[in-house]
Structures are given as C-alpha cells and as structure tokens.
Amino acid sequence: MKKLDETEIIKIFQKGLGKKKFESEDVEILNFDKVKIIAKIDTLVESTDIPSKMKLSDAARKSVVACVSDFASKGVKPKYGMISINLPKTISRLKINEIVSGFKKACKEYDISFLGGDTNEGKEIVFNVCLFGITDKIVTRKDSKKKDLIFVTGPFGYTSAGLNMLLGKKRGKETFVKKAIKSVIKPKPRLEFGLKNKKYFSSSMDSSDGLSTTLNEMSKLSKNKFIINKIPALRDLQDFSKNYRLNLDDLVFNGGEEYEFVFTTSSNNRNVIEKNAKLLKIPIIEIGFVTTGKGVYLENESRLIRLKDLGWKHLK
Amino acid sequence: MKKLDETEIIKIFQKGLGKKKFESEDVEILNFDKVKIIAKIDTLVESTDIPSKMKLSDAARKSVVACVSDFASKGVKPKYGMISINLPKTISRLKINEIVSGFKKACKEYDISFLGGDTNEGKEIVFNVCLFGITDKIVTRKDSKKKDLIFVTGPFGYTSAGLNMLLGKKRGKETFVKKAIKSVIKPKPRLEFGLKNKKYFSSSMDSSDGLSTTLNEMSKLSKNKFIINKIPALRDLQDFSKNYRLNLDDLVFNGGEEYEFVFTTSSNNRNVIEKNAKLLKIPIIEIGFVTTGKGVYLENESRLIRLKDLGWKHLK
Numbered sequence: 264m265k266k267l268d269e270t271e272i273i274k275i276f277q278k279g280l281g282k283k284k285f286e287s288e289d290v291e292i293l294n295f296d297k298v299k300i301i302a303k304i305d306t307l308v309e310s311t312d313i314p315s316k317m318k319l320s321d322a323a324r325k326s327v328v329a330c331v332s333d334f335a336s337k338g339v340k341p342k343y344g345m346i347s348i349n350l351p352k353t354i355s356r357l358k359i360n361e362i363v364s365g366f367k368k369a370c371k372e373y374d375i376s377f378l379g380g381d382t383n384e385g386k387e388i389v390f391n392v393c394l395f396g397i398t399d400k401i402v403t404r405k406d407s408k409k410k411d412l413i414f415v416t417g418p419f420g421y422t423s424a425g426l427n428m429l430l431g432k433k434r435g436k437e438t439f440v441k442k443a444i445k446s447v448i449k450p451k452p453r454l455e456f457g458l459k460n461k462k463y464f465s466s467s468m469d470s471s472d473g474l475s476t477t478l479n480e481m482s483k484l485s486k487n488k489f490i491i492n493k494i495p496a497l498r499d500l501q502d503f504s505k506n507y508r509l510n511l512d513d514l515v516f517n518g519g520e521e522y523e524f525v526f527t528t529s530s531n532n533r534n535v536i537e538k539n540a541k542l543l544k545i546p547i548i549e550i551g552f553v554t555t556g557k558g559v560y561l562e563n564e565s566r567l568i569r570l571k572d573l574g575w576k577h578l579k
Numbered sequence: 580m581k582k583l584d585e586t587e588i589i590k591i592f593q594k595g596l597g598k599k600k601f602e603s604e605d606v607e608i609l610n611f612d613k614v615k616i617i618a619k620i621d622t623l624v625e626s627t628d629i630p631s632k633m634k635l636s637d638a639a640r641k642s643v644v645a646c647v648s649d650f651a652s653k654g655v656k657p658k659y660g661m662i663s664i665n666l667p668k669t670i671s672r673l674k675i676n677e678i679v680s681g682f683k684k685a686c687k688e689y690d691i692s693f694l695g696g697d698t699n700e701g702k703e704i705v706f707n708v709c710l711f712g713i714t715d716k717i718v719t720r721k722d723s724k725k726k727d728l729i730f731v732t733g734p735f736g737y738t739s740a741g742l743n744m745l746l747g748k749k750r751g752k753e754t755f756v757k758k759a760i761k762s763v764i765k766p767k768p769r770l771e772f773g774l775k776n777k778k779y780f781s782s783s784m785d786s787s788d789g790l791s792t793t794l795n796e797m798s799k800l801s802k803n804k805f806i807i808n809k810i811p812a813l814r815d816l817q818d819f820s821k822n823y824r825l826n827l828d829d830l831v832f833n834g835g836e837e838y839e840f841v842f843t844t845s846s847n848n849r850n851v852i853e854k855n856a857k858l859l860k861i862p863i864i865e866i867g868f869v870t871t872g873k874g875v876y877l878e879n880e881s882r883l884i885r886l887k888d889l890g891w892k893h894l895k
Binding site: 267269272273275276278279280291292293295296297298300302304305306308309310311312342343345347349350354356359360363364366367370377378379380381382383384385386387389391393395397 | 676
C-alpha cells in the first residue's frame with residue numbers, strides 16, 4: 264500500500280471529486296462568461312510552517328507572500344485578498360496585533376486590497392489566505408518548447424540553510440547566517456518581474472515546493488527533457504556547503520520555500536529579459552535548456568545525471 | 580480591558596487593515612472592471628465545530644454548505660469551489676475517503692464545480708472552503724424599509740437541541756431527536772429559494788450566527804426597529820422546551836448554525852413569495868415587521884421586550 268503523502272492524498276481527492284488536474288497549475292482559474300478570475304488559496308499552519316523563532320508578524324506576512332509568489336509566476340497581479348484565521352482561545356492581544364501588522368505589511372508591499380475574512384477558534388494558529396486577480400491568459404506550466412532556455416528568478420539554497428539555523432543550529436559567518444534566515448522569514452516573490460515579462464515566457468512555475476519538483480513537473484507536463492548546466496547557487500552557499508559537508512545539490516534543488524519561480528523562454532528573448540531583470544534588480548540566472556526527450560538532467564563535466572523530484576511534500 | 584471575543588478580534592483587524600467593514604456582508608464582493616465576483620471563505624475546525632459523533636463526510640459536506648448558506652441569503656449562485664484542508668499526520672485512508680465523499684456530495688447537491696486546493700499537515704482537521712459566483716447586484720443586510728415584513732426561511736431552534744444531543748444528552752421523543760440531530764449534521768440552505776426570490780428582498784442575511792444576532796445586525800444597519808410577533812418555533816420544539824424546562828426563546832434566538840436566512844420584503848410581495856415558497860416546499864415563516872425606531876423587540880401580549888444579540892461568538 265502506498266504511503267499517504269500529499270501527492271497520494273491529492274490523488275484520492277482527484278479521483279473522488281472527478282477532477283483530473285487537482286493542483287495542476289499554480290493558481291485556479293475561474294471562468295465566468297466574460298472574464299477569467301485567478302484565485303489562489305494557501306495555508307500556513309503553526310506546528311508545521313512556523314518555526315518557533317519566527318515572529319508572528321513575519322509568519323502572517325509570509326502567508327500572503329506565498330500566494331503572491333504563485334501570481335508572480337503566472338504574471339498576474341493579485342488585486343484582492345481574503346483571510347481566514349484560526350486562533351487558540353488563549354491568544355493575547357499583543358500577538359493579534361503582530362499578526363495584523365504582518366498582513367498589513369504584505370498587502371501594502373504588493374498593493375493588495377484586503378476584503379475581509381473570518382476568525383475561528385482552533386488548537387493552533389492557522390492562516391488561510393486567498394488572493395484574487397483578473398487576466399486574459401496565464402502562462403502555463405506545460406508549454407516549454409524545444410531549444411528554450413531555462414531561467415530561475417534568483418539563487419536557491421538559502422532557505423534550506425536558514426531553516427536549519429532557525430531550528431537552533433546557527434552556523435557559518437554572521438552575514439551568511441543573516442542572509443539565510445532572512446530568506447526564510449522575509450521571502451520576496453518577484454511579482455513585478457513576472458508581470459513585466461510574462462509575454463516572453465513559454466512556461467513558468469512557482470518553485471516553492473523545491474526546485475527539483477518544479478523542474479520535473481514542467482518537464483513532464485511539456486513532454487520535453489530539461490538539461491541543467493548551471494546550479495543556481497552563489498559562492499557563499501557553496502562555501503557553507505563545503506565547510507559543513509552538506510550536499511550542495513540537496514540544498515539547492517530539494518529545499519523548497521524559495522518563492523522564486525522557474526521560466527522557460529526562447530533564446531531570442533534572452534537579451535530583453537536580462538535587460539528587464541537588471542532594471543528591476545532581479546538576479547535571474549540561466550540554468551539550462553529544453554531539448555527532445557524526457558526527464559531532468561544535471562550536466563556535470565559532460566555527464567548527464569538524472570535530477571529526481573525530491574522536493575518538499577507535506578504529510579510524508 | 581475588553582474581552583477578546585471574535586467581535587473584538589475583528590475590530591483589531593478592521594483597525595489594523597484600514598477596512599471599515601470587515602465582515603459586514605455575508606459575502607465578499609470583488610469588483611473587477613466589468614464584473615462583480617462574489618466570494619466567501621469559511622472554516623470548519625475539528626476541535627470547535629465537529630462534535631465527536633459527527634461523521635467526517637457530514638462535516639466535510641457541512642463546510643461547503645455553510646458557504647452555500649451565505650450565497651443563498653444574497654441570492655447568488657455559487658459556481659466554483661476551492662478547498663484547503665489541514666490533516667494530522669496520522670490520518671487514515673478511510674477517513675480521507677470519507678472527507679472526499681462529503682465534499683463530493685455538497686458539490687453535487689448545489690451544482691458547484693470543484694477547482695482545486697491544497698492539503699497541509701496540522702494538529703487537527705481543518706476544512707477551509709472558498710466558493711465563488713458572479714452577480715450584478717447582491718441583496719444587502721442594511722436596506723430594510725419601514726413597514727416591510729420580516730421572514731425566516733424555516734423554523735429555528737432544532738440545532739441548539741440537536742447539538743446537546745450530539746454532545747451526549749439524547750433526550751425527547753425519537754422522531755424529535757432524529758430531527759434535531761439531522762438539523763446539525765445535514766443542514767440544507769435554501770439556495771433555490773434565495774435565487775428565485777431575491778428580487779423581492781429589501782434586505783437579507785444568513786442566520787448561522789444565531790437569529791438574535793442576525794435580526795440585531797439587520798436592524799442596526801438599516802436604522803429601523805424590528806418587531807418580532809411570531810417566534811419561529813414548531814410545536815415539537817415547544818413541547819421539548821417545556822418538558823426539559825429549557826428557555827424556548829434561547830433555543831430559537833441564540834443557538835445559531837441553522838443555515839436559514841432572514842429577509843425583509845414589502846407586504847405587496849407577500850403573496851408571490853408565499854406561493855414561490857410553497858412550490859419549492861420551503862417552510863418560510865413571517866415573524867414580524869419593520870418600523871420606525873431602533874432595536875429588536877419581541878411582542879408578547881402587547882408588551883415589547885428587547886431582544887438582545889446573544890448569538891454565537893467564537894473565542895468567547
């Protein structure tokens with residue numbers, strides 16, 4: 264019998280609810296007669312997603328920002344937000360104020376109008392955020408073309424390092440520790456970059472479940488092979504992984520929660536996209552290309568090594 | 580210092596997020612250029628909202644139905660649904676299947692297309708349901724007119740009795756026990772009635788927080804006095820309250836979770852509405868009228884007694 268991880272549970276839902284593609288895009292598309300409304304629901308759970316050293320204001324902000332990340336990857340502006348929260352009976356006014364300030368910050372940062380929501384009593388804090396936007400067309404996960412280039416919107420691996428530090432193991436140089444922890448508690452999705460460049464993307468996907476998961480999903484859905492010839496890791500992360508004998512590939516490809524996104528694009532667009540990224544100060548990295556075949560492979564001194572989907576799964 | 584109940588927490592949110600009317604209609608209205616999208620988010624929490632004797636399939640169905648109730652009161656058809664669930668790590672496949680069957684049932688019953696959602700790990704089961712519809716105009720809570728009649732879409736008080744029974748105190752005749760328990764585990768909002776009659780409503784509101792809360796809110800927002808001259812309780816509930824020395828008013832007005840709604844309408848519409856209700860087999864009850872002044876009053880042998888807002892509040 265298969266283990267009940269998130270993928271397996273989602274399959275049971277798919278089967279039961281007669282929907283073939285539960286969670287197959289980063290967002291849900293509500294087709295009404297004249298318009299397409301884009302919606303995304305995301306949940307942050309105290310016992311699973313909020314390290315004890317994380318402020319509640321940062322956690323509240325992050326619950327909104329996690330949804331923004333999906334909108335960024337699809338090139339759609341989130342316009343409205345609704346929030347449903349569970350709070351334990353014993354929660355203090357101070358903590359509620361912290362939570363509110365986090366939501367406020369996120370809404371301001373990404374220009375989201377807060378519409379309302381509800382509060383519930385529960386055993387632990389849960390933030391449930393729903394964002395909405397409108398669009399004619401979203402960039403899909405599945406339409407990469409052969410010879411397309413593969414980009415990410417920033418370096419990977421810091422969140423994995425940062426989470427370990429937040430869980431009590433502070434390691435490495437102070438500047439690195441700060442940067443790694445910041446990547447966990449203050450993620451900053453590249454919304455503006457997504458909005459301004461979506462027309463150049465053949466496919467895209469939010470990477471918050473882990474880069475290996477994202478690449479495998481995009482490769483599988485487009486029925487193309489993805490070759491990764493550059494690992495999106497900066498020098499400081501490489502040093503950290505050496506010093507502490509951690510596997511660099513694991514940090515970069517299997518961590519998750521980066522809230523960056525992956526996109527594919529024709530090589531004709533390379534110049535304009537790089538120019539736009541520079542203007543917006545987004546450190547995009549070209550990590551490989553699309554070709555005939557299937558699977559995701561790491562190119563290492565002209566050898567190809569299969570990159571398996573080892574990203575984050577809940578309930579595993 | 581004020582106690583931190585739901586109303587107080589909502590005020591902190593209102594103030595912090597710069598929104599004057601947090602939760603001031605039953606649904607949220609998303610204004611896009613050409614259309615109004617109606618959205619509602621609702622949460623069912625295991626430790627608070629699911630009595631241990633309630634099946635998970637009924638709980639899952641109810642989490643959808645609770646949102647449908649708000650749509651019914653506003654006369655809007657819910658078209659799409661998204662579901663985000665928290666599940667404990669130890670949950671069994673059997674329980675997941677039960678949950679899925681409950682969602683499926685609700686979607687089928689109210690013709691809702693299920694779009695997707697996500698699953699999360701948490702300490703307890705949480706169902707977070709978001710429904711969406713489209714409309715030109717919703718019926719507000721605030722526009723009752725003087726001389727309007729006040730109706731409810733069905734009898735009240737069974738849920739209060741039924742919840743006690745589910746919590747272990749089975750009392751009364753078997754048929755009554757069945758009816759009362761059914762009112763808790765299988766609520767049936769009057770969606771079709773709302774859709775077909777909204778044009779006659781001057782104001783309306785879902786009553787699931789308790790009838791006294793609903794009437795007070797509608798009276799306050801419309802700056803009118805509401806006189807209640809008929810208590811919407813059937814004979815079997817009256818007998819039950821006498822036999823067990825329970826306060827009938829308390830059962831009827833302060834229980835909550837009935838998933839009926841209250842509406843006001845001009846007396847010119849009485850006949851057509853009653854005819855429509857009969858066709859749809861909805862047992863609507865005329866309970867009073869709107870007049871000049873403020874507050875909600877129970878008329879008892881020509882004496883007027885103030886009906887206070889004593890409905891359900893979370894976190895109280």
